[in-house]
Amino acid sequence: MATGGDKVFDIKERTFLFAKAVIFFVKTVKIERVFMSLFVQLVRSATSVGANIAEGKSGSSRNDFLKFHIIALKSANETTYWLRLIKDTLEVQVTKIEELIEEIEEITKILATIILKNKAASSV
Structure with missing residues (x-):
């Protein structure tokens, strides 16, 4: 979720922008009733990260x-799962899904680093 070619480094803002991107993506997809739950789960987990x-x-x-x-890290991992499942099973905008997957994977790495650093600081 770049802004003017630059990545947003504030994790709170970055996850907010990611959640918005997922919502806007879902709004563009013609969803058959049978697949509705996949998209509901995707939006739920994607918005849960930032929340x-x-x-x-x-x-x-x-x-x-x-x-x-x-909890945010777990939601990020769940979001990756739903994005991959949608990408591999439905005919949707693959390029956009790949961008979303790339962004949530970066967010996941950032969250893992934050958690590890804080756990290390707690044990000192």
Whole structure:
């Protein structure tokens, strides 16, 4: 989710932009009733990533922060799953899905790094 060719480095903003991109993508797809649940799950998990980061940032302790970032990481992994499943089973905009997969994989790596660094800091 680049802005003017530059990546957004604030994870809270980046996940917000990602969630918006998923919502706008889903709005463009003609969804058959039988596949509706795939897209509902995708939107639910994609929006959950940023929501948990936002909640974690306002946590009262490092443990709260860590807990919500771990939940966000799980939601990011789930989002990757739904995107891959939609890409491999439905005739949709493959290029856009690949962009979304690439972005959520980058977000996943960032979240994993944040979690590992905070766990290390907690054990010091």
